[in-house]
Amino acid sequence: MTTSNASYTRWTRDEMAAQVANDIPDGSVVNLGIGLPTAVANHLGADKEIVLHSENGVIGMGPAPAEGQEDYDLINAGKQPVTLLPGGCFFHHADSFAMMRGGHLDVCVLGAFQVSATGDLANWHTGAPDAIPAVGGAMDLAIGAKKTYVMMEYLTKKGEAKLVPACSYPLTGIGCVSRIYTDLAIIDLGTEGASVVALAPGLTLEALQAMTPGVTLRMAA
Helix, strand or coil: CCEEECCEEECCHHHHHHHHHHHCCCCCEEEECCCHHHHHHHHCCCCCCCEEEECCCEEEECCCCCCCCCCCCCECCCCCECCEEEEEEECCHHHHHHHHHCCCCCEEEECCCEEECCCCEECCCCCCCCCCCCCCCHHHHHHHCCEEEEECCCECCCCCECEECCCCCCCCECCCEEEEECCCEEEECCCCCEEEEEECCCCCHHHHHHCCCCCCEEECC
């Protein structure tokens, strides 16, 4: 169910996940990061063959198991139970990272604390002295995948945009994010800045721009 704020309606997390799933090309090998991105697995239609990889050493995962059918010996990197499709297999952690670092992933979908307008990614540490850093495989994925997408809420709990002119948190990767999927907009990023591909229902570019200080937004051609 979408949530409304005055004149516009935010996309739900499931709607965001469905948008990501729709944009992944048929035949892709894909890694879904911990958190929001894991929901993408539940929206991959039978009309596409998408091979899902997890850095803990699993490839060929299916959607989340039905309630009561979980097998906690079969989990993804976020320790969530998963299913395995015919042809799926397991392998050593080191082999999994070799796949990531060797450029064998077509797409990875990650969460983020901040993303810059030119595609820099900060998603492993806020820099706070009491925060627990958790880089995991994020750096390997962000740089190793042929395309890196980010799925996140557009605003923090304090109402600040996560799309920023320059990341203030420690970087995961530089210029690695090509597109962000959020509850307010889908935006392409790159050397020319931020290009809005789609806006949530009822939201205007002007309203989104007002939420995004320091970053110039333009509509995609």
